[in-house]
Amino acid sequence: MHGPEIFTRGWVVFGVMVGVFLIGAFVRRKPIGVALMFGAILGAVVNGDGIPVRHLVEGAFTYFDPILIIFTAMLFMRVIEENGSLGAIARLIIERLGSRPALMLTVVTLFIMFPAMLTGITTTSVLTTGALIAPVLIALGIPRLKTAAMVALVSMMGMIAPPINLLVMLIGQGVDMPYIGFEGPLLLISLPLALFVSFTTAYRRLRNADIATALEHLPRPDTAQTPLRLFLPLVVVFSIMALVRLFPRYVPDIGAPLIFIIGAAVGMLAGKKVRFFGASYRALLTALPVLGLLAGIGMFLQIMTLTGVRGLLVVTVLSLPITLTYVGLLISLPAFGGVSAFASAMVFGVPFLLSLLGRNEIVTCCGIALLAGLGDVIPPSAIEARFAAQIVGEKNFLRVVLKCLPFVAVFALAALTVIRWADVLAFSVP
Numbered sequence: 001m002h003g004p005e006i007f008t009r010g011w012v013v014f015g016v017m018v019g020v021f022l023i024g025a026f027v028r029r030k031p032i033g034v035a036l037m038f039g040a041i042l043g044a045v046v047n048g049d050g051i052p053v054r055h056l057v058e059g060a061f062t063y064f065d066p067i068l069i070i071f072t073a074m075l076f077m078r079v080i081e082e083n084g085s086l087g088a089i090a091r092l093i094i095e096r097l098g099s100r101p102a103l104m105l106t107v108v109t110l111f112i113m114f115p116a117m118l119t120g121i122t123t124t125s126v127l128t129t130g131a132l133i134a135p136v137l138i139a140l141g142i143p144r145l146k147t148a149a150m151v152a153l154v155s156m157m158g159m160i161a162p163p164i165n166l167l168v169m170l171i172g173q174g175v176d177m178p179y180i181g182f183e184g185p186l187l188l189i190s191l192p193l194a195l196f197v198s199f200t201t202a203y204r205r206l207r208n209a210d211i212a213t214a215l216e217h218l219p220r221p222d223t224a225q226t227p228l229r230l231f232l233p234l235v236v237v238f239s240i241m242a243l244v245r246l247f248p249r250y251v252p253d254i255g256a257p258l259i260f261i262i263g264a265a266v267g268m269l270a271g272k273k274v275r276f277f278g279a280s281y282r283a284l285l286t287a288l289p290v291l292g293l294l295a296g297i298g299m300f301l302q303i304m305t306l307t308g309v310r311g312l313l314v315v316t317v318l319s320l321p322i323t324l325t326y327v328g329l330l331i332s333l334p335a336f337g338g339v340s341a342f343a344s345a346m347v348f349g350v351p352f353l354l355s356l357l358g359r360n361e362i363v364t365c366c367g368i369a370l371l372a373g374l375g376d377v378i379p380p381s382a383i384e385a386r387f388a389a390q391i392v393g394e395k396n397f398l399r400v401v402l403k404c405l406p407f408v409a410v411f412a413l414a415a416l417t418v419i420r421w422a423d424v425l426a427f428s429v430p
Contacts, residue, residue, distance in 0.1 A: 010309050011312070013043050013046050013307050013308075013309055014043070014304070014312070016042055016046045017039040017042065017043035018039065019039075020038050020039040020042045021035045021036055021038070023035075024039065026380060031289060031292055032293050032339070033291075033292030033293040033296030034296065035296070036296030036297060036299065036340075036343065037056070037295075037296050037299050039300060040056065040059070040299045040302070040303040041056070043303050043304070044303050049306060049307065052306060055302045056302070058298075059298040059300070059301065059302030059303070060295040060298050060299055061298065063170070063173070063295070063297065063298050066169055066170070067295070069119075069164060069260075070121060070294075071284065071291065072260035073118045073119040073164065073260050074283040074284075074286055074287040075260065075261070076233070076263045076264045076267065077115050077118065077119065077128055078282055078283040079233070079263075079267035079268060079274050079279050080263075080267050081128055082274045083230070083233075083272045083273075084230060085231065085267065085270070085271055086132060087132065087218060087219040088271075090129070090132050090133055090136070090218055093107050093108060093111060094211060094214055095211075095215065098209070098211035098214075101209070102203065104206065105198050105203055105206060106195060106198075108133060108198070109154055109195055109197075109198040111129050112125055112129050112130055112151060112154045113154055113157060113190075116155050116156075116157075116159045116161070117158045117159075117161045117162065117163065118163070118164060118260070119164060120159060120164040120165055120166030121159060121166070121290055122155045122156050122376050122383075123155075123286075123290070123384065125151075125154075125155035125158045126151055126155045126388055127286075127387060127391070130151035130152075130154075130155055130387075130391060131391045133151070134148070134151055134388075134391045134392055136215075136218060137150070137151075139214040139216070140205060140211075141206070141210075142201065142202050142205050142206075144393065144394055145392075145394060145400060146201050146202070146403060147201075148385070148388040148389050148392045148394055148403070149385075149403035150197055150201040150202060151392075152376070152377050152384040152385050152387075152400065153197045153377065154194045154197055154198060155384060156373055156377065156384060157190040157194035158194070159376070160186060160366075160370055161187060161190035161191065161194075162182065162183040162186045163183065163241055165182065165186055167341060167345040167349070167372050168365055170297075170342060170345045170346045170349070171345050171350055171353055171365050171368060171369060172365060174346055175350055175354060177362075181362050181430050182365075182366060184430055185362060185363045185366040185425065185428045186366055187428075189366055189367070189370060189414070189418060193411060196410070197407055200407075230271050232266055232267075232270045233263045233264070233267035233270060234263075236266045237263035240254070240259050240262065241256075293342055297342055297343050300343070300347075301346055304347075313347070313351045314350070314351040314355075316351075317348075317355045318351070318354065318355045320355065326416060328352070329352055329368065329371055329416065329419065330412060332348045333345075333349065333352070333371035333374070333375075334371055334372070334374040334375050334408070334412065335378070336375065337371075337373065337378060338375045338378035338379055338380055339375070339380065341372050341373050341374075341376050342372075344375055345368070345369060345372040348372075349365075349369065349372055352368055356422075359422040360423050360426040362429050363418060363419075363422035363425045363428070363429065364419050364422045366418060367416070367418035367422065370411060370414070370418070371415045371416075374411055374412060374415075377404040377408060379401060385401045385404060
């Protein structure tokens with residue numbers, strides 16, 4: 001087969017894979033992971049490879065490490081939610097910092113980001129700390145739509161923030177780049193943007209807020225439990241993570257999954273009683289859509305490699321002039337992220353990172369991950385805007401999307417700035 005025929009066939013296979021995936025996800029309403037699997041199978045069939053079971057199985061286990069991290073992190077979050085730790089922290093923030101709105105808003109921002117920082121998934125923040133703090137923000141005088149937009153966007157920045165950034169992990173795994181040295185750049189990108197959203201949205205209202213009324217929307221503290229016991233699981237997890245990074249010669253890296261398991265075990269001994277199997281089952285139900293998504297992405301990319309489509313994308317992106325590269329980044333990553341941020345990071349993030357080699361790869365990868373993450377509040381799925389609308393009682397999620405769009409434009413410009421001046425920002429790499 002000649003070069004032009006191979007080129008044409010590659011684009012046909014890619015078109016079939018993406019078309020089947022879109023039909024399965026948005027017409028047949030199948031889970032995105034399942035739709036990706038169907039797209040992979042049909043792509044292999046069209047390419048003449050039949051149904052390559054071995055490649056599908058290998059692909060499903062490509063992201064086994066992130067899958068373990070997600071499940072154990074979700075278990076930890078479920079435990080500290082059910083034992084009362086999250087509610088106690090939220091109440092403490094409002095009570096102690098209510099008279100200092102700037103400091104309170106900063107801490108509330110970090111509180112909303114926290115679950116996504118640990119799991120790498122925006123949804124965990126929206127549905128846990130976001131759902132807990134949203135009624136409080138509304139009671140403090142912030143309009144419902146602004147509250148929903150703030151929760152969605154700040155949660156998205158939690159997904160970008162360290163210590164766990166799955167988008168960076170997926171891109172790095174595609175180019176054999178270890179997840180080392182990303183903490184500084186990710187924090188430099190995510191925290192200022194998250195604070196920008198919070199202060200732009202809420203600060204003016206919080207200066208004259210009724211703190212007593214807001215506290216009525218939070219669970220009453222359990223007087224039998226001391227704050228020290230409730231905060232102990234968080235202290236244990238963060239202490240182990242810090243010790244591993246500060247003293248790598250003396251403290252072995254036991255891995256994020258085991259750290260979260262230890263934190264969950266401590267959480268079951270502190271606060272309200274939590275049943276292990278019940279918490280594990282509920283954590284698995286919450287994480288299952290994302291776990292299936294990662295397995296589907298692995299299969300999709302494995303078949304893209306088998307059929308040559310992945311190489312075709314890389315060659316096409318590498319051949320673009322630098323101006324079109326930036327335009328492609330700005331359009332393809334957020335647009336495909338509107339279907340799945342994780343799929344966008346892997347399908348388009350990897351070739352774009354390869355096309356931008358020559359500048360600091362760690363900082364560049366962080367900027368690309370931010371562009372892919374914007375898809376969480378962009379239609380057609382706009383998954384976080386949907387959840388944020390639900391927690392504030394808004395029936396039309398598109399109204400939340402409209403509130404998010406100005407911030408999305410700022411985030412996109414920030415991402416392009418990070419990519420363009422990656423070498424200048426290399427000081428943030430440890």
